[in-house]
Amino acid sequence: MTKVKITALALAALCWGGMAQAQKLKGIDEPEVTRLIRTLSADDMQGRASFTPGGEKAADFISSEFEKTKLKPLPGEVDFKQTFKIYHLTPSTIKATLNGETLPADKLFARTNYQSINWTQAGDAEIVTISESDDFRKAFTEVNKLEKNTLVLVHPKHEKMFEAYRQHLSRGSVLKETGNGYSRVFALTGLSTASDFTVEAENKIDGKKLTNVGGMIEGKRKSEFVVFSGHYDHIGIQKPIDGDSIANGADDDASGITAMMMLAKHYKKHGKSERSILFVAFAAEEIGGYGSRHFSEQLNPDEIVAMFNIEMVGKPSKFGPNSAYLTGFERSDLGKLMQHNLQGTTYSLHPDPYPEQNLFYRSDNATLARLGVPAHTISSVQIDKDKTYHTVNDEFEMLDMPHMTSMIKAIAIASKGVVSGKETPTRVDKSQVQ
CATH class of the missing domain: 3.40.630.10 (Zn peptidases)
Structure with missing residues (x-):
């Protein structure tokens, strides 16, 4: 009985403490x-x-x-x-020629924090492919982890996802810094490699508070x-x-x-x-x-x-x-x-x-x-x-x-x-x- 009383008193004290608090x-x-x-x-x-x-x-x-x-x-x-x-970066123009063939702008997009890109020889970027069997989202994430400039050849099967990403990036992106890191250019093409290529891109960069x-x-x-x-x-x-x-x-x-x-x-x-x-x-x-x-x-x-x-x-x-x-x-x-x-x-x-x-x-x-x-x-x-x-x-x-x-x-x-x-x-x- 005494133990019950003590427990009850302790519980009451605890509740009172919470109420007082x-x-x-x-x-x-x-x-x-x-x-x-x-x-x-x-x-x-x-x-x-x-x-x-x-x-x-x-x-x-x-x-x-x-x-x-x-x-x-x-x-x-x-x-x-x-x-x-x-900084707010807005894409302005983008051009690319692969194996002598010029791609239309709606088959290209870039992910970069540079005002301009100018790749004129194979050594300027490494070629990576997103093949027909790849998961586009996963491959996109992995490509953006690469510590190198990258030209990404995307199989036409991924056209729908490619366009969704292109539209999203066309609205611009917010950057903490500009002019450093690596650039990635994505091209929707049936090519699995390119023996020669040129890529040019211009972006508008505005500083914002x-x-x-x-x-x-x-x-x-x-x-x-x-x-x-x-x-x-x-x-x-x-x-x-x-x-x-x-x-x-x-x-x-x-x-x-x-x-x-x-x-x-x-x-x-x-x-x-x-x-x-x-x-x-x-x-x-x-x-x-x-x-x-x-x-x-x-x-x-x-x-x-x-x-x-x-x-x-x-x-x-x-x-x-x-x-x-x-x-x-x-x-x-x-x-x-x-x-x-x-x-x-x-x-x-x-x-x-x-x-x-x-x-x-x-x-x-x-x-x-x-x-x-x-x-x-x-x-x-x-x-x-x-x-x-x-x-x-x-x-x-x-x-x-x-x-x-x-x-x-x-x-x-x-x-x-x-x-x-x-x-x-x-x-x-x-x-x-x-």
């Missing part, structure tokens, strides 16, 4: 969550595509919220905007950083559906940015933390993760203790109310530490239930994970069933505000051990990250 999170409230995400996903943000006025407006809004929260700029920055340059938005709460351990992040860009204006052409990106990823800003407000109210906390809204996740890549180059990754990346937390997960999942759960023990901190609360965290979706590599956490940082994404979207992902229907009205507010509270509780310096997650094995 939740009481301390009153700074995270649904009206403020609603205000932030409504603003970020409003039509006047125009879908927050990179290089657009809507994207810049979103960056300005996030920066103004950091100012209100009284954050400091990121290390090495003078304000909340971490601006950097990338991108901006991460970041703020900091400096901790007692100034060079130990904990990162909370999300991406603020989305896919902008799309083909109209029922008269609506704006892909508002409410769940993807205004929800994650809202969560990150709310966590900044929450931790700021707690005064000086043990570790320094960085709050970052990344640019250009949707076009290649360029924002997180630039951010990762500004700090020593060994000084980043953990990254809590937040993406698509506006809808309930398959695990029920007040639950979320963590991508790459097995790659460090950050998830287990978070689960431990959530014991006795109404919140729960689970391993990613969609390994076939490759979610660990589909968000900004992957960049830092490749550098060994325990960097994971927290999400709750049922990605296998979600009908609004990357559509004009990803709007505020589709979200569950009580759930989203709960998710932010759960992240606050789950991260407290790392922020306080009491817990340090194991590092990700860089050799096991693609």
